[in-house]
Amino acid sequence: xxxxxxxxxxxxxxxxxxxxxxxxxxxxxxxxxxxxxxxxxxxxxxxxxxxxxxxxxxxxxxxxxxxxxxxxxxxxxxxxxxxx
Numbered sequence: 001x002x003x004x005x006x007x008x009x010x011x012x013x014x015x016x017x018x019x020x021x022x023x024x025x026x027x028x029x030x031x032x033x034x035x036x037x038x039x040x041x042x043x044x045x046x047x048x049x050x051x052x053x054x055x056x057x058x059x060x061x062x063x064x065x066x067x068x069x070x071x072x073x074x075x076x077x078x079x080x081x082x083x084x
Contacts, residue, residue, distance in 0.1 A: 008070045012070040015066055023060070025056055026053065026060055029049050029053040029056070
């Protein structure tokens with residue numbers, strides 16, 4: 001069971017890095033959607049920015065759900081381990 005905990009912790013750490021990078025790109029494209037002049041100065045059209053933002057959002061959600069799942073597992077595993 002301890003191996004499962006260690007595996008969940010490793011997966012959780014990798015997912016934190018992935019979430020951080022997805023969040024960075026989502027924030028950048030979100031700002032460009034709110035303020036289109038920034039995208040135009042970079043030579044990007046609003047449709048391209050919207051497409052990138054929309055394509056990243058499901059991956060961000062899936063990764064966030066996986067990260068939450070591993071985090072909940074680690075949280076409850078520690079709680080169960082302390083009681084026994």
